[in-house]
Amino acid sequence: MNMLESMSLEEKVGQLLCGRFHWDSVEEDAAEGRVGSVYGLLDNLGSARAAAEYLNHLQTIARYPLLFVGEQEHGSHRNFAGGTELPAYMAFGAARSKELAYLFGKVNTAEGRAVGYNWISCPTVDVNIAPENPIINTRSLGEDPALVTELGMESCRAIVEGRGLTCVCHCPGHGATTCDSHRELPTVDRSDEELWEVELAPYRAAIPAGYMNCIMTAHICYPAWEPEPNLPATLSRNIMTGIVRERLGHQGLIATDGMGMLAIADNFTTGEAAVLALAAGCDIQLCPDLEETSAAIIRAVETGDIPAAQLDAAVSRILQAKAWMGLFDRATVDVDAVDDVVGCAEHRDIAKRVAREAVTLLRGEGLPLAKDAKLVVITGAADDTLAQEVRKRSANAQVFGISETSEAEQAIAAARDADGIVAGVATSARAYDEETVQATERLLSLAHQLTALGRHTSLLVLGNPYVARDLPDADVCLCTYSDCDDSTAAAVEALFGEFAPSGKLPVTLSEKYPFGFGL
Numbered sequence: 001m002n003m004l005e006s007m008s009l010e011e012k013v014g015q016l017l018c019g020r021f022h023w024d025s026v027e028e029d030a031a032e033g034r035v036g037s038v039y040g041l042l043d044n045l046g047s048a049r050a051a052a053e054y055l056n057h058l059q060t061i062a063r064y065p066l067l068f069v070g071e072q073e074h075g076s077h078r079n080f081a082g083g084t085e086l087p088a089y090m091a092f093g094a095a096r097s098k099e100l101a102y103l104f105g106k107v108n109t110a111e112g113r114a115v116g117y118n119w120i121s122c123p124t125v126d127v128n129i130a131p132e133n134p135i136i137n138t139r140s141l142g143e144d145p146a147l148v149t150e151l152g153m154e155s156c157r158a159i160v161e162g163r164g165l166t167c168v169c170h171c172p173g174h175g176a177t178t179c180d181s182h183r184e185l186p187t188v189d190r191s192d193e194e195l196w197e198v199e200l201a202p203y204r205a206a207i208p209a210g211y212m213n214c215i216m217t218a219h220i221c222y223p224a225w226e227p228e229p230n231l232p233a234t235l236s237r238n239i240m241t242g243i244v245r246e247r248l249g250h251q252g253l254i255a256t257d258g259m260g261m262l263a264i265a266d267n268f269t270t271g272e273a274a275v276l277a278l279a280a281g282c283d284i285q286l287c288p289d290l291e292e293t294s295a296a297i298i299r300a301v302e303t304g305d306i307p308a309a310q311l312d313a314a315v316s317r318i319l320q321a322k323a324w325m326g327l328f329d330r331a332t333v334d335v336d337a338v339d340d341v342v343g344c345a346e347h348r349d350i351a352k353r354v355a356r357e358a359v360t361l362l363r364g365e366g367l368p369l370a371k372d373a374k375l376v377v378i379t380g381a382a383d384d385t386l387a388q389e390v391r392k393r394s395a396n397a398q399v400f401g402i403s404e405t406s407e408a409e410q411a412i413a414a415a416r417d418a419d420g421i422v423a424g425v426a427t428s429a430r431a432y433d434e435e436t437v438q439a440t441e442r443l444l445s446l447a448h449q450l451t452a453l454g455r456h457t458s459l460l461v462l463g464n465p466y467v468a469r470d471l472p473d474a475d476v477c478l479c480t481y482s483d484c485d486d487s488t489a490a491a492v493e494a495l496f497g498e499f500a501p502s503g504k505l506p507v508t509l510s511e512k513y514p515f516g517f518g519l
Contacts, residue, residue, distance in 0.1 A: 003064075003319060004312060004315060004316055004319065007033075007315070009298055009301060009302075010033070010034070010294070010298065011033040011063070011064070012311055012312070012315045013294050013297045013298055013301075013311070014029075014032075014033045014034045014035055014036055014064075014294070015033075015036035015064065015314075015315045015318045015319070016036065016278065016283060016284060016285055016297065016311075016314060016315070016318070017034070017035050017036060017037070017284075017285055017287050017290060017293060017294060018035065018036070018037035018038065018039050018067075018069070018255070018284055018285060018286045018287065019034075019035040019037070019038050019039070019287070019290055020038065020039050020040050021038055021039070021040030021041075021042065022040060023290070025290070026038060026058070027058065027061060029290060030058050030061060030062040030063070030066060031061045031062065031063060032063065033062075033063035033064055034290060034294065035066070035290065036064065036066065036067065036284070036318055037066060037067035037068070037069060037119065037284055038058065038066055038067075038068055038069075039068075039069050039070065039286055040070060041070050041071065041078050041079055041080075042054060042055075042070070042079060042080050043077070043078055043079065043080055043081050043083075045080065045081065046081055047080070047081050047082060048080040048081060048082045048083060048111075048114075048115050048338050048339065048342040048343070049335055049338045049339060050080075050081075051079070051080035051081070051115050051116070052080075052114070052115045052116050052333050052335045052338050053335055055068055055115065055116030055117070055332075055333070056116065056332040056333060056335065059116070059327075059331035059332050060331075060332065062331070064319075064322075065322050065327035065328060065331040066327075066331070067118055067119045067165065067284075067318075067321075067322065068116055068117045068118055068119060069117065069119035069120075069121050069167060070112075070117055070121055071121050072108045072112060072117075072120060072121045072122045073088075073089060073121065073122050073123070073124060073139055074086050074087070074088055074089075074482070074484065075107070075108065075111075075351065076107075076108060076111040076112060076115075076117075076342065079112065079115070079117055080115055080342070082339075082342050082343040083111055083342055083343060084107055084111060084342070084343050084344075084347040084348055084350075084351055085351065085484050085485070085486070086104060086107065086108075086350075086351050086354065086484070087351065087354050087355050087358060087480070087481065087482035087484055087486060087487045088138040088139065088428070088463070088481050088482035088484075088487075089104070089122075089123060089124055089138065089139055089140065089141055090128075090137070090138040090139070090140060090141060090142060090465070090481040090482075090506055090507075091138075091354055091355065091358035091480065091481040091482050091487065091503075092104055092141060092151060092155075092354060092358070093140070093141035093142035093147055093148070093151060093481075093506030094142075094357075094358040094359075094360050094479070094481055094503040094504060094505065094506050094518075095354055095357035095358045095503060096147075096503075096504055097151075097357060098150065098151060098154045099154075100350070100353070100354050100357065101141075101150075101151035101152070101154040101155050102154040102155065102157065102158045103158070103350050103354075104122075104123070104155050104158070104354075105120070105122070105123065105154070105155035105156065105157065105158030105159040105162070106158040106161075106162060107347045107350055107351075108120050108122055108159070108164075109158060109159045109162030109163075109164040110162060110341055110347075111341055111342050111343075111347065112164060113162065113163070113164060113333070114333060114337065114338050114341035114342055115333065115338060115342065116332070116333045118164060118165060118325055118327065119164070119165040119167060119214070120159045120162075120164040120165060120166060120167060121167045122155065122159075122166075122167060122169075123152055123155040123156065123159075123166075123168065123169075124136065124139045124140055124141075124168075124169045124170070125140075125141070125148055125149075125152035125168055125169070125202040125203075125206075126139070126140045126148075126169065126170055126173055126174045126175035126199075127140065127142075127143060127144070127145050127148050127173060127175040127176075127198050127199060127201070127202075128140035128142060128143050128175040128507060129143050129175050129176050129198065130175065130176050130177060130178055131466045131507070131508075132178050132466075133174075133175060133176075133177055133178060134178070134179065134180050134429065134434035134437045134438075135174070135177070135179075135180040135181065135182065135429050135431065135434070135437075136174050136175050136177070136429065137429040137437050137464055137466075138428070138429060138463060138464060138465075138481050138482065139429055140175055141506060142506025142507050142515075143175075143506065143507045143508060143515060144506070144515060145197065145198045145199075145201035145202070146201070147506060148201065148202055149201045149202045149204075149205045149206075152168075152202045152206070153202065153205055153206045153209065153211055156168065156206050156211035156212055157206075157209075157211045159211075160210065160211050160213055163324070163325050163326065164325070165213055165214045165253070165321055165325065166211075166212055166213055166214050166215070167214060167215075167216050167255065168202075168203075168206075168212050168214070168215040168216060169215075169216045169218075169257070170216055170217065170218035170220075170257060171203065171215045171216065171217055171218060171233070171244060171254075172195060172199050172200055172203075172218060172222065172225075172233060172239065172243065172244070173188070173195065173198070173199025173200065173218065173220075174186075174218050174220060175199065176188045176190060176199070177220060179434070180431065180432065180434050181218065181219040181220060181257070181261055181262075181263040182258075182261045182262060182263070182431040182432045183262050183263075183432055183434070184262060184263060184266070185219065185220070185221065185230060185232060185262075185263040185264075185266070185267055186219075186220045186221070186263070187220070187221040187222075187223065188220055188221070188222050189223055189224075190222075190224060191224055192224045192225065195222065195224060195225070200243075200248065203215070203244075203248055203250070204248065207248050207249055207250050208249065212250065212252060213252040213253065213321065213324075214252055214253040214254070214255055214284075214321070215244070215250065215252070215253070215254055215255070216254075216255050216256070216257055217233055217234040217240065217254065217255070217256050217257055217282060218232070218233050218234065218257065219232045219233070219234050219257055219261055219263035219264055220232055220233055220263070221233075222236075222239065225238055225239050225242070225243055226238045226239055230267055232263060232264070234256050234257065234259075234264065234273075234277055234280065234282065235264075235268070235273060235276035235277055235280050236280055237279060237280045237281060239280070240254060240280040240281035240282055241280065241281035244281065245281055251317075252317070252321070253283045253284060253317055253318065253321055254281060254282045254283050254284075255282065255283065255284035255285070255286065256277050256282050256284065256285045256286055257286065258286045258288070259273055259274070259277070259285055259286055259287050259288055259293070260286075260287075260288030265288070269292075270287070270288060270289050270292045270293055270296070271292050271293065271295065271296030272296070274287065274292075274293040274296045274297055275296050275297060275300045275305065275306065278297055278300070278306055278310070278311070278314065279300075279305075279306055279310075282314075283314040283317050283318055284318065297311075351484075351486050352486050352489075352490070354486075355480065355482070355484070355486035355487045355489070355490040356490045356493070356494075356499055357502060357503060358480060358481055358482075358487070358490070358503045359478055359479070359480055359490050359491060359494050359501040359502075359503050360465075360478060360479045360480075360481075360501060360503035360504060360505055360517075360518045361476075361477075361478050361494070361501040361503075361518060361519040362468060362477040362478060362479065362509075362513055362517070362518075362519070363473070363474065363475065363476055363477045363519075364476055364478075364501075364519050365456075365475040365476065366420075366456050366475050366476065367476060367494075367495065367497060368495065368496050368497025368498075369394075369420060369422075369458070369495050369496050369497075370419075371393050371394050371395075371496065372394075372395075372396065373394065373396065373419040373420050374396045374398075374417075374418050374419040374420075375390065375394050375396060375397045375398065375418060375419065375420050375421070375422055376397075376398050376400065376411060376414050376415040376418040376420075376421050376422070377390050377397050377398065377399045377400065377421075377422045377423075377424075378400055378402055378408075378411050378421065378422070378423035378424065378446065378450065379399065379400070379401060379402070379423075379424045380401060380402065380403065380424070380426055381401040381403065382399045382400065382401040384401075384488075385485045385488040385489065386422075386424045386460070386462075386488050386491075386492065387399040387401075389488060389489050389492035389493075390422060390492055393492065393496050397422075398414055398418070400414070402442075402443065402446065408442070408446050411446075411450075412446075412449055412450065412453070415450055415453055415455055416453055416455075418455055419455070419456065420455060420456040420457070420458065421450050421453070421455050421456070421457040421458065422457075422458045422460065422495065423446075423447060423450060423457070423458070423459050423460065424460045424462050424488070424491075425439050425443060425447070425459065425460065425461050425462060425463070425467055425471070426462040426463050426483035426488075427439055427462070427463035427464040427467055427483070428463050428464070428482075428483060429464070437463075437464050438464065438467065439464075439467045439470065439471075444470050444471070447459060447471050447472060447474075448472050451472040451473070451474050452472075456475050456476075457474040457475050457476070458474065458475065458476035458477075458478075458495055459471050459472075459474045459476065459477045459478075460478060460480070460488075460491045460495075461477065461478065461479045461480065462480050462482065462483040462487060462488055462491065463480075463481065463482060463483050465479040465481060465505065465507060465509060466507070466509060468509055468513065469509050469510055469513075476495070478491060478494060478495075478501065479503070479505070481506075501518070501519070502518070503518050504516050504517065504518040505517045505518060
């Protein structure tokens, strides 16, 4: 008797469900076979070794080997302490390097698997064609489907070659949205041809090559493919089976995005959504409530609303993926080897290299800055990375954090007598908080006031590159696509002439700064 045949209905349904580390019942759920996967971050455990020991513990008590998934879009540092932090994925698009895109997947897979995270939570292959997109933005490689396809495929190849499970987001595509699906249900009203040629370009290339073994769905409505109003792709059989399985030929796993996101939760009950997702063709569900999700699917199978054969097919795909990763041979990891991999010098050097190769110079008058110049630095906090990096190079730097209005006023006063001004504008896309992707009105106003002083001014766009459209024409403007320490340091290095920026815009900012621009 094979494993599938020996499983109870409850255990089969358990394989479909992804629980969370913070649930009080997670150990019991694993031991009883009520979950097949677990999601979450373990950076609070203090070390990568401690995280590995905890995951080993869960694997040891689990009835069936578990998939573990976290968040690795910017590296492993959020999953566990000491993990390598990488620049935002758009930085790889600006670097225009297939090698670096491959190394993105390789580093994430090596560190994830060393600790026990076997479901590697990247890459994002959404084609960011909406500049106002508040949630994808720098999580994407860029706006060009050919670029996203070429580089995204390399990242996926590295994950598969490292025996990791990909988590390709967000199928069929989140790049044309203007709202966050964590907060509401978006609609992408594009034609079949547009969706096929743009949004699905990465999938059309990578799936036949065998480089996407698991994709994650988008909680988004696509009227061209699903005529029923307010039925997102995750719950649409027309899309998950008709487009993804049949038209694209995807034979691997399909996992839902978080089923507690408001795009789902505001429009369906937990049980309704769970049954619709399985009926649509999804395999793994990131469920908000284990009991309600499990009960609804069991009831649907028992009543015949979900054919038993469809449940068995989904469970078979999950078990096959676990076997391919070697989890039935050995589910635990060697904790003594963790520190040799996680955050190693090689991986940190790759992060620094990406940060440098991504720096894109839009304006570069008066560079490099002189180290003996009297500089005023405007940053988020007086002791942050930008402040520290400038102080390393300029003893005459005067730093102002702009968290308080009084600091901004003092900065303007000091800047009137300075040789030069350096101002950082840091932004990032964050779930449930659309404002974080844009610069605040107060910061933009300050940038205009500083530029108007007539002093040499350098504006560093540390994150969302579209912010540059709202900034004044300063002497220097550069984009890093990320506000991580390595990206911020690279921006300062470029200002002081320590390397020549070579990054190219992966998105269009304006007629003046089109896709591919970079001095």
